[in-house]
Amino acid sequence: MSSPVRRGISVRSWQDLAGGLTLLALALLALYLIRELPLGRAVRMGPGYLPTLLAYCLGGLGALLVGRCWLTSPDQLEAWSIRNLAIVLGAIILFGLTLREAGLVISAFLLTFVSAFAARDVRWKESAAFSVGLVLFGVLVFVEGLGLPLTIWPRWFL
Structure with a gap:
């Protein structure tokens, strides 16, 4: 007795x-x-220009990922960790609770620094340096570049 022949392409990832x-x-x-x-x-963009462009880019990335699922080798999925999920969610909640009073610099630093501890091989010095870099990037983009009215430093600091 022979085994049934599988036809088609199987999903690898x-x-x-x-x-x-x-x-x-x-x-x-x-x-x-x-x-x-x-x-x-392109010369005189309307309010829907950038969101439409970003939606098409997002769709293109999605199509690339779908196409890649048949070409790559299967990944070994890691088990879910409630601890890691709690750390990341806690960091996001901490950011939301501290943004108004503590300012963007402290809140964003806490968000990235605390979230880093969800990784197995975290090093606090590297996490701190990465957090400082992301804070600088966030301030430059959102406050300086886009002009969003965000509190950068705590009120008591100034």
Whole structure:
């Protein structure tokens, strides 16, 4: 008795497939939600230009991930860790609770520094340096570049 012949292409990386389909779904949702915003032109962009461009980029990345799921070798999935999930969620909640009073610098530093401890091989000096770099990037982009009215330092510090 012979075994049945399997036809078609089998998925090798379910992570890539799930991630790609998620990105595609988010891109479609974004395109649906911004469908009535005027696009404008590249020279004179309308309010829907950048969101539409980003949605297409997100969809393209999703399509690449879906295509990659048949080409890559299967990944070994790690077991879920409640500890790591709690650390990251706690850091996000801490950021939300401290942003208004402590300012962007302290809140963003706490977010990235505390979140780093969800990794197995965390080194506190590297985490601190990375956190400082992300804080500088955040201040330059959101406060200086985009002009968002965020409190940078705590009120008592100034």
